[in-house]
Amino acid sequence: MKKMLNVALPKGRLGEKVYDMFEKAGFECPSIKENNRKLIFENEEAGVRYFWVKPSDVAIYVERGAADVGVAGKDILLEYKPDVYELLDLDIGKCRMAVAAKKDFRDDNQRTLRVATKFTNIASQYYLSKGRDIDIIHLNGSIEIAPILDLSDVIVDIVETGTTLKENNLEVFETIVPISARLIANKTSFRFKSESIEKIVSEIAAQTEVKK
Numbered sequence: 001m002k003k004m005l006n007v008a009l010p011k012g013r014l015g016e017k018v019y020d021m022f023e024k025a026g027f028e029c030p031s032i033k034e035n036n037r038k039l040i041f042e043n044e045e046a047g048v049r050y051f052w053v054k055p056s057d058v059a060i061y062v063e064r065g066a067a068d069v070g071v072a073g074k075d076i077l078l079e080y081k082p083d084v085y086e087l088l089d090l091d092i093g094k095c096r097m098a099v100a101a102k103k104d105f106r107d108d109n110q111r112t113l114r115v116a117t118k119f120t121n122i123a124s125q126y127y128l129s130k131g132r133d134i135d136i137i138h139l140n141g142s143i144e145i146a147p148i149l150d151l152s153d154v155i156v157d158i159v160e161t162g163t164t165l166k167e168n169n170l171e172v173f174e175t176i177v178p179i180s181a182r183l184i185a186n187k188t189s190f191r192f193k194s195e196s197i198e199k200i201v202s203e204i205a206a207q208t209e210v211k212k
């Protein structure tokens, strides 16, 4: 029996773009476009099985080998440092990790800075590198509310178009790091399914080259 390649796709618009890249790379699975409730799709002939997972969970599936490859944002890789190979920058899902605050915010170095974020490791590491004392406040979403209600002085969050900040009268103070989607692989799969993984890497690398 042919070895199936298990692919974890981030559910949502980004995942659909990623599927199109895999399809062009020769791993088509047309049924994936016909049903939007099912979570697992396979095409035995092409030797591929796809599953839709929450974007922030892709790296967990790949790290533990439930998926051989997947696509995760650089934000997740920096935050959780999963033990996986990062094979390729897909040049999609581009945004940045940034510090934002109310427009009138002025940093006072004498005081501990209150930082609200979903990305506590990225934020802690960033301020540690600057030697700045912070009080970290972990939130799960709607981070933009924190400075408005004076729960925090600043937020560390993802900024894509900047619309969410603007609509809430916040602005970017510093950019921490640019973010984009990355192709990742399980370390064992990379050895034992090297043929199909190498094919994906070279075909998708060629697609992103063409785009540039």
Ligand code: PRP
Pocket: 140, 141, 142, 143, 157, 158, 159, 160, 161, 162, 163, 164, 165
């Ligand atoms: C992210 C981020 C911001 C927003 C930024 O949230 O947390 O709220 O996108 O995008 P913009 O600059 O284009 O407005 P996401 O939609 O991923 O959901 P979340 O609230 O669960 O983080």
